[in-house]
Amino acid sequence: MTTLFRLCSAFLLLIWMACGAQAEEVIRDYNADITVLPDATVEVTETITVNAEGNEIRRGIFRDFPLYAQDARGYRQKVDFELISVERDGRPEANHTESVSGGIRIYAGSGDVLLQPGEYTYTITYRTGRQIRYFDDHDELYWNVTGNGWLFPIEEASARVALPNDAVPTRTTVYTGPSGSTAQDAREIPGSDGLEFETTEPLGPAEGLTIVLAFGKGVVAAPTSEDSTWWFIRDNLNTIIGFGGLAVIFLYYLRSWLKVGRDPAKGVVVPRWDPPDGISPALVNYIDNTGFSGAGWTALSASALDLAVKGYVELDDLERSITIRRTAKPVDGKLPAGQAALIAEIPSADDTLVIDKANGKKVQSVGNRFRQAIEKEHRNKYYKGNAGYTSLGIGLSIAVVAALFIFGDLNEDVYALIFVPTFFSLFFGTFTIGLGRSLRRGRSLFSKIITIVALSLIGFVALSTMGLMLISMWMNLESTHQFPVLIAFGGILLVNLLFFYLMGAPTPLGRKLMDGIEGLRIYLTLAEKDRMNMAGAPTMSPSHFEKLLPYAVALGVEKPWSQTFETWLATAAAGAAAAAYSPVWYHGSNPGGFGDRIGGFSSSMASTIASTIPTPPPSSSSSSSGFSGGSSGGGGGGGGGGGW
Numbered sequence: 311m312t313t314l315f316r317l318c319s320a321f322l323l324l325i326w327m328a329c330g331a332q333a334e335e336v337i338r339d340y341n342a343d344i345t346v347l348p349d350a351t352v353e354v355t356e357t358i359t360v361n362a363e364g365n366e367i368r369r370g371i372f373r374d375f376p377l378y379a380q381d382a383r384g385y386r387q388k389v390d391f392e393l394i395s396v397e398r399d400g401r402p403e404a405n406h407t408e409s410v411s412g413g414i415r416i417y418a419g420s421g422d423v424l425l426q427p428g429e430y431t432y433t434i435t436y437r438t439g440r441q442i443r444y445f446d447d448h449d450e451l452y453w454n455v456t457g458n459g460w461l462f463p464i465e466e467a468s469a470r471v472a473l474p475n476d477a478v479p480t481r482t483t484v485y486t487g488p489s490g491s492t493a494q495d496a497r498e499i500p501g502s503d504g505l506e507f508e509t510t511e512p513l514g515p516a517e518g519l520t521i522v523l524a525f526g527k528g529v530v531a532a533p534t535s536e537d538s539t540w541w542f543i544r545d546n547l548n549t550i551i552g553f554g555g556l557a558v559i560f561l562y563y564l565r566s567w568l569k570v571g572r573d574p575a576k577g578v579v580v581p582r583w584d585p586p587d588g589i590s591p592a593l594v595n596y597i598d599n600t601g602f603s604g605a606g607w608t609a610l611s612a613s614a615l616d617l618a619v620k621g622y623v624e625l626d627d628l629e630r631s632i633t634i635r636r637t638a639k640p641v642d643g644k645l646p647a648g649q650a651a652l653i654a655e656i657p658s659a660d661d662t663l664v665i666d667k668a669n670g671k672k673v674q675s676v677g678n679r680f681r682q683a684i685e686k687e688h689r690n691k692y693y694k695g696n697a698g699y700t701s702l703g704i705g706l707s708i709a710v711v712a713a714l715f716i717f718g719d720l721n722e723d724v725y726a727l728i729f730v731p732t733f734f735s736l737f738f739g740t741f742t743i744g745l746g747r748s749l750r751r752g753r754s755l756f757s758k759i760i761t762i763v764a765l766s767l768i769g770f771v772a773l774s775t776m777g778l779m780l781i782s783m784w785m786n787l788e789s790t791h792q793f794p795v796l797i798a799f800g801g802i803l804l805v806n807l808l809f810f811y812l813m814g815a816p817t818p819l820g821r822k823l824m825d826g827i828e829g830l831r832i833y834l835t836l837a838e839k840d841r842m843n844m845a846g847a848p849t850m851s852p853s854h855f856e857k858l859l860p861y862a863v864a865l866g867v868e869k870p871w872s873q874t875f876e877t878w879l880a881t882a883a884a885g886a887a888a889a890a891y892s893p894v895w896y897h898g899s900n901p902g903g904f905g906d907r908i909g910g911f912s913s914s915m916a917s918t919i920a921s922t923i924p925t926p927p928p929s930s931s932s933s934s935s936g937f938s939g940g941s942s943g944g945g946g947g948g949g950g951g952g953g954w
Contacts, residue, residue: 334361334363335360335361335362335363335365335366335367335462335953336360336361336462336463336464336465337358337359337360337460337462337463337464337465338359338360338361338429338465338466339357339358339359339465339466339467339468340356340357340358340359340455340456340464340466340467340468340519341356341357341358341467341468341469341470342354342355342356342357342455342456342468342469342470343355343356343357343469343470343472344451344453344455344469344470344471344472345471345472346442346451346471346472346473346474346529346530347474347530348474348475348530348531349530349531350439350440350441350442350530350531350532350533351390351437351438351439351441352437352438352439352441352442352451352453353394353435353436353437354435354436354437354438355433355434355435356373356432356433356434356435357431357432357433358371358373358431358432358433358434359429359430359431359432360429360430360431360432360462360953361428361429362425362427362428362429362430362953363427364424364425364427365953366461366462366952366953366954367425367953367954368424368425368953368954369419369420369421369423369424369425369954370398370403370417370418370419370420370425370432370953370954371418371419371432371951371952371953371954372415372416372417372418372951372952372953372954373415373416373418373434373949373950373951374410374413374414374415374416374457374459374949374950374951375391375413375414375415375416375436375438375457375949376389376412376413376949377389377391377412377413377414378412378413379440379441386545387440387541387545388440388544388545389438389439389440389441390437390438390439390440391414391436391437391438391439392436392437392438393405393407393414393416393434393435393436394435394436394437395433395434395435396416396418396432396433396434396435397432397433397434398418398419398430398431398432398433399430399431400431400433403418403419403432404418404419404420404423405417405418405419413949416434417954418432418434419954440541441453442530444532444533447527448480448481448524448525448526448527449524449525449526449527449529449530449532450522450523450524450525451471451521451522451523451525452520452522453469453471453520453521453522453523454518454519454520454949455467455469455507455518455519455520455521456513456518456519456950457518457949457950457951458488458489458516458517458518458950459516459949459950459951460515460516460518460950460951460952461515461516461950461951461952461953462515462952462953463512463513463514463515463517464509464512464513464517464518465512466508466509466512467496467508467509467513467518467519468506468507468508468509469506469507469508469519469521470502470505470506470507471505471506471521471523472505473505473523473525473529474529474530475529477525477526477529478503478504478505478525479503479504479505479523479524479525480524480525480526481504481523481524482498482504482507482521482522482523482524483521483522484496484497484498484507484519484520484521484522485519485520485522486509486511486513486517486518486519486520487513487517487518488516488517488518489516489518491517495509495510495511496508496509496510496519497510504523505523507519507521516950518950547717548714548794548795549794549795549798551710551713551714551717551798552710552714552794552795552797552798552799552802553794553798553801555707555710555711555713555714555798555802556710556798556801556802556805558706558710559703559706559707559710559802559805559806560805562702562703562706563703563805563806563809563813566696566699566702566703566809566813567809567812567813570694570696570699570813570815571696571699571809571812571813571814571815572815573815573816573821574815574816574817574818574821575821576821576825577821577822577825578825579825579828579829579832580829581829581830581832581833581836581844582826582829582830582833583830583833583847583848583854583858584830585826585827585830585861586822586823586825586826586827586829586830587823587826589646589823590613590616590646590648590649591609591612591613591615591616591860591861591863591864592609592610592612592613592646592648592649592680592684592864593646593648593684593688594612594827594830594861594864594865595608595609595612595864595865596609596684596688596692597692597693597820597823597824597827598824598827598864598865600693600814600816601693602681603866605677606677606680606681607677608863608864608866609648609680609681609684609864610648610652610676610677610680611863612860612861612863612864613646613648613649613652613680613860614634614652615859615860615863616649616860617634617649617652617653618893618895618896619856619857619859619860619893619895621637621639621895622636622637622639622641622653623635623636623637623653623656623895624637624894624895624896624897625895625896625897626897627896627897631664631665631666632664632665632666633662633663633664633665634652634656634662634663634665635656635660635661635662636653636656636657636658636659636660636661636662637659638659641653647683647684647686647687647688648680648681648683648684650683651676651679651680651682651683652676652680655676663676690817691817691819691820692816692817692819692820692823693814693815693816693817693820694814694815694816694817695813695814696813696814696815699813700809700810700813703806703809704806707802707803707805707806710802711799711802714795714798714799827865830858830861830865831865831867833847834858834861834862834865834867834870834871835867835870835871850874850875850878852875852893855871855872855875856893858871859871859872
């Protein structure tokens with residue numbers, strides 16, 4: 311009884327295993343009839359018998375076909391493809407296609423029709439070109455019969471090749487397995503003259519059959535020189551548009567820069583103790599920075615100090631706020647444009663302008679009128695941005711990028727990765743510009759060293775990050791040769807950013823004043839012993855210090871100038887009265903000596919003003935033959951498929 315029970319159990323187990331095997335979704339047979347035509351095009355009929363169980367294969371199957379292949383030199387080339395027909399069990403089948411990364415996907419079946427479980431035979435016929443490889447001593451069909459991207463195992467695969475004029479191959483070989491495999495679990499069918507092949511072992515998912523046939527020169531037509539030229543352009547259209555456009559844009563900008571963007575030659579700079587041409591502190595800041603530094607608040611601070619020194623206003627430093635109070639002194643003559651705009655806000659005696667958080671909107675409005683008054687009077691007088699040339703360059707860049715997207719052959723992966731060169735072009739462009747500005751003459755040696763160290767650390771981190779991202783991008787795009795597109799795109803952005811900075815240039819008058827301003831900066835930062843050795847230089851005094859303090863603020867050197875004055879105050883030559891000096895125009899609450907108080911106030915005044923401005927609201931929403939270095943998955947054809 312026990313023996314009978316065991317026999318029954320074994321029998322039932324065998325039945326269950328057989329049913330389980332029958333229920334697996336597989337490709338029972340995969341056959342390809344490949345006809346090589348005299349014009350070197352290839353017509354293929356693939357007959358694919360599948361077992362459908364309603365798991366993956368519910369409506370039908372899909373077949374992916376690559377639209378790119380490698381030529382005999384290992385270069386990427388675009389192949390021609392034309393779908394001729396799709397059938398199921400000998401009858402026309404509903405079908406449609408869609409683009410996929412690097413190829414085309416053919417869907418066999420209808421979205422409205424579900425298949426019953428069972429076996430179905432699909433026949434897909436297509437024609438493709440540029441699949442023949444040309445060598446000096448032979449031509450070659452290196453063909454991936456099944457593709458290595460199928461999601462199902464393939465129990466049997468075979469291929470039959472027909473060459474023009476009944477030609478027979480001079481040499482053949484086969485490969486099986488996953489991509490890159492050199493296994494040969496397949497054979498040439500005896501008696502077929504090297505034209506028929508079949509597998510000797512089943513193929514697993516992502517495994518395929520690849521065949522290679524060599525035949526004599528002249529069996530198929532070789533491409534003409536016109537064909538080769540056109541194919542070269544088509545294969546490299548992205549590179550031609552991208553790098554060609556980059557070259558044109560760079561040459562345009564370079565020519566424009568040579569024409570209008572070069573700075574006039576610098577003059578001889580000598581220390582001086584007065585502003586060139588008597589220009590105001592705000593204008594010194596405007597000319598020195600080819601525009602306002604610190605959003606214009608530094609210039610406004612310097613103007614307020616200049617008005618205070620002249621007796622028109624008094625300044626109260628209340629640590630977290632600043633009060634500018636109008637005095638009774640009438641304005642003598644015409645004030646500089648910025649100061650006139652500022653004094654207009656407090657026209658009468660005892661009128662005040664309080665700079666704190668509560669008055670942030672008013673301060674912002676005052677700052678806008680202050681800047682507009684100066685720019686209206688002095689725009690393009692000392693510096694020309696040459697915006698017309700830059701705008702034309704930007705327009706040319708947009709045209710090149712548009713041509714790349716419209717006429718180029720971009721892989722879908724490129725669209726998602728474009729932000730990478732965009733980010734790094736902006737970063738390195740800004741990095742380079744910032745480094746150039748930080749090393750401008752006039753900055754202290756310590757400041758330059760700190761800036762270089764800080765920017766070097768930032769650059770190292772950025773380069774390391776970019777290197778890792780580029781390696782990842784290269785691995786993703788190397789097979790489709792789309793990497794040059796990203797380089798060209800990033801180059802175009804970088805060129806625009808750099809020339810946007812370089813295109814502006816001082817006028818001859820601006821250059822002359824910049825030389826004078828540099829001389830004033832040198833004087834304000836000189837050591838006392840060096841200043842005293844200058845012939846004709848005025849001796850230090852409270853009035854001399856006050857006269858140049860607004861200019862020191864405009865140039866960002868108020869601390870060394872204030873410290874120099876405090877050192878002078880401490881000397882016996884200054885006398886007791888000078889040592890007790892405290893200006894009537896400034897009332898501060900900071901402890902310490904005068905240099906600490908007025909130097910600290912002057913350096914922080916612009917940042918105090920800026921901190922009162924309301925925060926803007928957030929916005930809404932290589933050459934190789936298939937016989938040497940060949941493998942499964944190589945050559946033309948290929949792809950894969952699955953069910954849907």
